[in-house]
Amino acid sequence: MDATPQDIQESIEQLVAYRDRLRQDVIAMGQKLKLPQAKIDRTLADHPELTRLEEVLGQLQSQLSQPQG
Template identity: 55%
Template structure:
């Protein structure tokens, strides 16, 4: 199931990728929160949308994999 590449990333590359992906995840989450506020949706509904957001779920999965590689 684990993908193998010809060149394994070094620690600094993994850390940089984790930082950039985390920043993207935070921006996306904030965008969803802002949109929910503009639409005056209940906070619980916005939080549910964030929890069910497929792109945010995928980003979290990738971050877990990258952190596992880093460890």
Template identity: 45%
Template sequence: MSANLETATATPEDVQEVIAELEQYRQRLIDDTLEMAKKVKMPKQKVMQQLENHPEIVYIDGALANLRSQQPS
């Protein structure tokens, strides 16, 4: 049994909720990474550079851009 997600329509409230959850998850990834880097005394600049190319963060940023483009102005 498979659901066709393309036929489901999301309300603006649903889209906003997903955006908020993705933003929270993205921030948690960054915060956790910075906390771990601090424990191993890794320079913050180097960590931020690596985070810019982190595959999960790049994916989240793309998803957020896509969702924001679907929001009515």
């Protein structure tokens, strides 16, 4: 079953919302723990789930930009 462009776009929107919430949660926890901003930034950059989300989003956006056949 192939996903329609609308399905892909909806998935992208949901993943972006989840990614943004996760980023905010990491930032809030770091601030609550009074971590230096550099440490929070490193945590965000190295966070495995955020990294995977970025990969999946890139794949979906690439798929969305490909002509439908």
